[in-house]
Amino acid sequence: MSQQGTKEKVVLAYSGGLDTSVMVKWLQLEKDLDVIAICGNVGQDAEDLGWIERKAHDMGAVRSCALDMREEYAETVLAQAIASNALYENRYPLLSALSRPLIARHLVELAHETGAAYIAHGCTGKGNDQVRFETSIRALDPGIVVLAPAREWNLLTREQEMEWAKTHGVPVPATVEKPYSIDDNLWGRAIECGDLEDPWAEPPADIWTMTRDPMLAPDEPEEITVGFEGGRPVSLNGQKMRLLELIVELNRVCGRHGFGRLSMIEDRVVGIKSHECYECPAALALIGMHQELETLCLDGSTLRCKHQVDQRWATAVYEGKWYSQLKGSLDAFCAYTQRHVTGEVRARLYKGVLSVCGRRSPYSLYDPSLATYGDDDSFDRSLASGFIGIHSLPSAIWSARQGPASGMGGLRTFAAEDQKRTPSA
Template identity: 35%
Template sequence: MNPNHIVLAYSGGLDTSAALRFLKERFGCKVTAYCANLGQREDWKKLEHRAKAAGADVFYVDDVRGHFIENFVFPALKANAVYESHYLMGTPLARPVIVEGMIAYARREGGDALAHGCTPKGNDQVRFELSAILLDKSLPTIAPWRLWDLASREDLLQYCAKHDIPIQHSKEDLFSHDENLVHLTTEGEYLEEIENAFQWQHASWITPPTKAPDQVERLTIDFREGVPVAVNGEKLSPVDIIVKLNAAGARNGVGLQDIIENRINGMKVRGVFENPALVILHKAHRGLECATLSGEVARVRDLVVNEYSQIVYKGLWFAPERKAIQAMVDYSQRHVSGEVSIDLYKGSCTVAAVRSEHSLYSRDLVTLHRGVEFSGDDATGFLRTMALRYQIEGDRELRMARGSR
């Protein structure tokens, strides 16, 4: 491969800074450090200085925050997408946004190859490269971790020091972080021993529940067709909704998850995730669906939720199967509109009340007090009809039991 212009997904961390220098040395061509602004806390001037020190010809920041939340996070929220029952997928939802932006930039600026700093052990190499193939197979992807002889984060530290690249990591801080508007991931260091408990002093966003306020904070979240549109009666942009809920959850100790998950390649990995807004929104959305989605529609939709989550986790956001399931999910959300009250208290997040013009809940039908009366004869007939099949099956079991004596 002899590229003329490589577009590197650049985060400014240890891996991508080393990758940037390696690409310049190995290929001797133009390299753009492409940074997707997904809402991570970043000093862009400092990042530009680091990228230039590593050899970048161009440093480019692409603000994709609104696109990320509106067109990736919220569609997944409508599906209640959760990987392996716990993981809210802040990273898998972000990776296709980055690749989409890189490809748009490469087409515009004459890039003829993409690159990433993902390790051969992880999930992100799959997400980057499958997304790239689905969007534009004419752009090859270069993965430095598969080409160099560096084998560890310690090796990368030495490599960056040798080339005077001013990175933030040190031998005393070998955590790996991934941050965007909806989550902060912490991996590595003592967390790789799963018998070690997470130490709260290493939380970056969330107040420890023991230090959170002693009173309940109640939020109201408005949804329209499964999408959050307002908080506490104030209509907000998708980005501002996430920012507001992150702040509320964080100050109340809500949104930290310590998860052991199964990677795409089958290996288990442990990560600590701080995602207050996602935890709150998933809780509120499910609460609203309980009132507005019929049991049968919910049951059928839930048949594909696990598959949808697997698809997204594996980097197939742009694949036809995700789009097909999304169409069904979107249809199911036509009546998921209303207001949900959420109580936050010392790490807990609880649905307190639901209000919706589209609610299927009828107090008059289910009340224990005076309401719409049910006919006893109707109930008896209903039960007899339901029982017919089981009577037949029960008789068969009795005949078989008698015959075996």
């Protein structure tokens, strides 16, 4: 790919793990490119990523940098995920899918700064992240050429990659004995491969690092209270915190009580099902508590509509469409609904379970005088008869013209049809 003796540049999304470590050397040897390695700190276990910079340099990268994106990740990405109750397939809080568009934007910015014509990523050829990175990059700059070595080389297994790395002097952290693929950030950990490829097998105990075994969690429950302002978490147990700090602390507290584990069958963008394990203590706690506050602050019609928007938002982001007209439009809807989602939610942690036990808001739509059956009841029951007459009018007309009262089919007929549709025990 070099021209007239001058090598072209490629910006590589570099994690320091097996795949991208091999790629630093592979891009030099197979593509004849100068490699610029960039690692984004979005809350991985290691806060000091200087070792990643040095490792890339030692393997011949002409430039290597580790950027601290944690604050930006929390404030500009995770805050939106909470407002949108982002749970893909109603379970997975999108931890990997959320970090990719932020990293992609920094990749594009670095390519512009250095004049690189290429961007490379370390995603596998049948995973979701290749879709997310490339869709984001093309949305930001369609002129950049994206390289995906894992779709080109003949290293089809992790064992083959480790053998190639050994042959070419590339140090890697993975071993054959524990070949899990792990992606972690502020929002949690994603674990796959190895023994986890059998959906019948129980995930090995050694994959969990953020959460204690619920059976070994404290015997005494612990209560937490999260404060929200405009849909954004702002305090924990009455103490004001930046979102980054709050997430870190909730990961610690919830993890200590064994809350936040997921083992699920997930539908990937590329059309295959996979067995995925996740640890997301703070993510699941904040989304769950935020949903509870919304039930207090949003009217029923808006709440039902937002359930649909939340699912569409999560699916769009899962599919890599962070930079899209659809996602921007969904953001606008969610932002409008969050104007009065302010208040506190109290929850109890015990043996792997988080149970909401209280919620309050200065903008609550819950009216005790309307809800109560006690002496303070202010609900006007005389309105119910007229309401029910109007509400049931379509059903009454249908029954008279086409249904049970029409003579075209009595109650016995409808009962028989229902029984046909009900599978026998």
